[in-house]
Amino acid sequence: MGKVVIMDHPLVAHKLTIMRDKNTSVKDFRELVSEIGMLITYEATRDLPMTTKHIETPICEMDAPTLAGRKFVVVPILRAGLGLVDGVLRMVPAARVGHIGMYRDEETLEPHPYFCKMPKDVAERDVLIVDPMLATGGSAAEAIGEMKKRGCKHIKLMVLVAAPEGIKFLQEKHPDVDIYAGALDDHLNEKGYIVPGLGDAGDRIFGTK
Ligand SMILES: O=P(O)(O)OC[C@H]1O[C@H](OP(=O)(O)OP(=O)(O)O)[C@H](O)[C@@H]1O
Ligand SMILES: O=c1cc[nH]c(=O)[nH]1
Numbered sequence: 318m319g320k321v322v323i324m325d326h327p328l329v330a331h332k333l334t335i336m337r338d339k340n341t342s343v344k345d346f347r348e349l350v351s352e353i354g355m356l357i358t359y360e361a362t363r364d365l366p367m368t369t370k371h372i373e374t375p376i377c378e379m380d381a382p383t384l385a386g387r388k389f390v391v392v393p394i395l396r397a398g399l400g401l402v403d404g405v406l407r408m409v410p411a412a413r414v415g416h417i418g419m420y421r422d423e424e425t426l427e428p429h430p431y432f433c434k435m436p437k438d439v440a441e442r443d444v445l446i447v448d449p450m451l452a453t454g455g456s457a458a459e460a461i462g463e464m465k466k467r468g469c470k471h472i473k474l475m476v477l478v479a480a481p482e483g484i485k486f487l488q489e490k491h492p493d494v495d496i497y498a499g500a501l502d503d504h505l506n507e508k509g510y511i512v513p514g515l516g517d518a519g520d521r522i523f524g525t526k
């Protein structure tokens with residue numbers, strides 16, 4: 318079974334509290350998505366393979382640790398996932414970016430894919446799918462399925478807020494995928510929103526409501 322890592326860190330908890338507040342501005346909300354994205358990336362990249370490189374410090378020679386340079390692609394689920402991309406890229410600047418467009422039908426809560434553009438060599442890359450919200454898990458499961466169809470084998474999911482229902486659904490559908498979340502919330506309401514949650518992440522990032 319894939320790992321479920323819930324960030325247990327004062328900075329993440331503090332920043333999420335500001336995001337949850339309905340009076341937080343679009344500008345602040347957007348900046349916080351990016352900052353928390355950077356902090357979760359730190360955890361989600363903990364197992365990147367390492368090698369050593371021979372260097373000379375001002376004092377002596379040494380075999381120093383360096384990333385083995387495994388290929389990496391970050392995949393935002395449009396729209397809201399876009400808000401996390403620059404935080405990931407600040408930590409992993411050489412990563413490629415693939416996009417998956419998906420919206421959730423407000424009535425049925427079913428995900429509807431509408432766009433997919435990936436790097437040509439995506440099957441050789443480690444994949445980090447990013448989206449602020451894991452609610453029913455339908456959108457993330459569909460996105461993971463798209464990546465598997467394209468031959469991807471090492472897939473992780475990073476979200477800011479997860480509902481227990483979404484984690485359970487993903488573990489049933491894609492038990493090989495590790496999940497990294499800023500917080501695990503209580504439940505989904507009758508409209509499929511996470512409680513307490515932070516509302517509609519896409520609308521709050523882009524100011525569309
Ligand atoms: O786990 P689920 O039940 O599938 O819900 C989560 C999805 O819903 C939101 O996207 P939305 O459909 O609002 O699209 P948007 O990003 O364009 O706002 C969110 O960003 C996730 O992609
Ligand atoms: O609470 C939720 C659930 C799905 N999508 C969101 O943006 N927020």
Ligand SMILES: [Mg+2]
Pocket residue numbers: 397517518519520
């Ligand atoms: Mg939305």
